Amino acid sequence: MASIYISCPGIGFARPRSHETGRRNIQGIRKQLYSTNPTTMAVTTDDTSVLRRSANYPPSLWSYDFLQSLTNNYYxxxxxxxxxxxxxELVKTMISECNVMEDTLSTLELVDDLQRLGISYHFKDEIRNVLKSVYMCYFDGHVNYWNKLDLNLKALGFRLLRQHGYRIPQEIFEDIKDETGNIKVHVGDDIVGVLNLYEASFFAVVDENILDEIREFTIQCLEKKLEQDDIINIGKQSSMSMLISHALELPLLWRPQRFEPIWFIEAYKRRNDMNPSLLELAELDFNIVQGIHREDLKYSSRWWDSLGWHKKFSFARDRLVESFMWAVGASYQPSFSVLRRNITKLISLINVIDDVYDVYGTLDELKQFTDAVRRWDTNAIEELPDYMKICFLGFYNTINEMAYNTLLANQEILVLPYVKKVWADYCDAILLEAQWFHSGYTPSLDEYLKNSCVTISVPAILSNIYHITSSDLTGEALQNIVHCSSMILRLADDLGTSTAELERGDVPKSIQCYMHETGASEEKAREHIKKLIIQTWKKLNQETMSAAAKYDPSASEIFVECATNLGRMGQFTYKDTDVFGTPDDLYKSHQISLLFTPKS
Structure with missing residues (x-):
């Protein structure tokens, strides 16, 4: 049986000598860490009469009664x-009538629209056949064809084919460079081509310098177009400025698959070439799937209310709906309700356990709790305070029940020994962070990332749902994909949450570790972390293409998509600030659009 214990190998950074600037920076962080600011600290007295902290998280935006009252006419x-x-059936006919040889661009644009409208999962076989035809006609070693292709066609074809596992070489873009090796200036005149070239550049793998140059060039071009406000709406694209702004905010590769249709359906309505049948299908499908998601959410709400943690742990995040959003972001297709419900449970449990370790528990209590998890023994909690007994038993019962249900569904799969090990690793890692905090220790960036790729909880989540996805991924491929997703989520989380977490008292994050290690300013440190995200995406792109070639795509794609989407959800959620811990109006609007408002 495959296991996905994640060793989380380091990135391999050297550990340079700390500089005076770094020491000054970290001294300021220390003052924040050990501050007794009343806005971030609270005294709670229990039977042990200890001083406990609180992050002062706001309550949930959504009541149990409201969630249970949800209905959907489409369900x-x-x-x-x-x-x-x-x-x-209409759309299948539309795809079958595409003439790949005579109108390749329109064929690729249709595939792109189906994906961005969120309905491509209905047409997997048809899309696979169309892309295979495009590949055979233009990209399968036919070097002489590449230079003849229109830039827009080439960029869109490159992106879609790479997305579906084809190893299209970056060299197809060599003709856009001049004799000096720079990208030709006139390339920037084709705004639609530049936008597709920008999106294509994010599908780079390790050591693809041409695509690195293209990414930098296209970002500059697109930003300049927006600043000059001289965008001419071209043919099919009736709102280029809106499309460019959306792309620069997050490229398509980095966006969760369920959230893109919420935006793109509205943008598609404005298109001069909008196809009414496609639009109608996209809106109807969105509403039907939303109805299924509502039923999943109602189930999850009943489970959360029955667990009772939101009533017992006022110091922790009550984020059932936000956790469910992550589950939808990870796997939105209608047939994966069990997957979504389990992910919601796992993230909800992790939120509270994380807050116990980061905020509320004493170091001695955390050591005892970690020992109980390692032993997976209810007898080990007798000496714990009551709140920890409730936490352990709720966690223990939920994980055991999930393992039982997996065994019930497939009698050949006993997952409990594997998930017990994963949860022990997780608690060991967050205990280490607590020890760092209490001792005032600042790890190197490499040391921090090795540990925090476990504490970000992606390995724990994916280990618990691995067998539900029926994945055949094993060994190094499995380890690498999980590690890359963990790294992307960790770095994105740090960019968005480190300020708030330091203010309430927490270990230095990747930004501060890099500042301490190199003497860099916070601005430079943030730039470094952003570059690490791009590098990690390159590794993930390479791993997913390799997995597609080695393993059965129909068996592995659900797991790979789920793993990748957890990283995407991190970039979507934390791109500005910690809207998971403290949801703002924009995040609330995302929740309303995703779960509560049908398309019309």
């Missing part, structure tokens, strides 16, 4: 299902 509606089936 299990025979009328809408029949209508959906009719529209799907």
């Amino acid at each position: 299990l509606s025979e009328k809408y299902e029949t209508k959906l089936d009719g529209l799907k």
